[in-house]
Amino acid sequence: MSVRRAAAAGGLLVLPLVTACGGGADRAAGDGRPSQVSAAPAAGVVAPAKVEVIAGLTGCKAKIRVDADELRQGLCHTEKADYLITTFPEERFKQTWLDEASVYGGKYLVGSRWVVSAKPEMLESFRARLGGTVQQLRGMGPTPGTP
Template sequence: MRVAAVVGSLALVHLAAACSGGGDSTAKGGPSEISDAPAAAVVAPAKVEVIAGLTGCKPKIRIEADELRQGLCHTKKVDYLITTFPEEKYKETWLDSAAVYGGKYLVGSRWIVSAKEPEMLEQFRTKLGGTVRQLQGIGPNPEPSSS
């Protein structure tokens, strides 16, 4: 059942359109080192509902598994997914699997935001912190290489 949830989540990556954040310094009581965004210390690590609230939405939880939780946010501007992980290793595994699809992702400490409109990720980054990561995907490169 858990594997199906992870695979289902990865299938959504292709439809919805993030980078390794720093370590979790909040466990020691210090502020997050992800970025200087005001909400970053609150977000790392956080629940789907907390991240969604910071971006102005109430999420619909789509996946609830031991390895991840995922919520869908639907707004007038953009639809996006927020995925949280109980451990950093699950986030890294998710990103490795998502690399097949390519795309841009906003990644923080144990969370990822993916959007149908990747340009919205910068707007979210100013609220959440994190880093925007471009994953290459597989298949031919649309740009000719100069050899």
């Protein structure tokens, strides 16, 4: 396995940890449609941007976990929660990442060549600062309340 593929796979391995924070209730209500786009004042700076720029706008200093040709990913640790910021050199890499993440379900803040993976209640405050759309991804398996 190449280093790039290992790094990309490593980035996907943390998805269950981050999306597990969201709880199953969000998946039951999600219809896969993104919420409205926010024209955040800082959005011009973020679209597209480096992990470090996005982290600074959310109030943290990211620790880079993955630095590959297809993506860069940093972990932010704050008093409220831990969250991931992933940036991509091309939109097609972001779309591939989202397609793979859909297996895990959950909500994500998605912008131009970047994704923030955080607790759902944090995504709206980040959207106010970063712009983007909150997207609900469907997970695999039964939804809560189904046998």
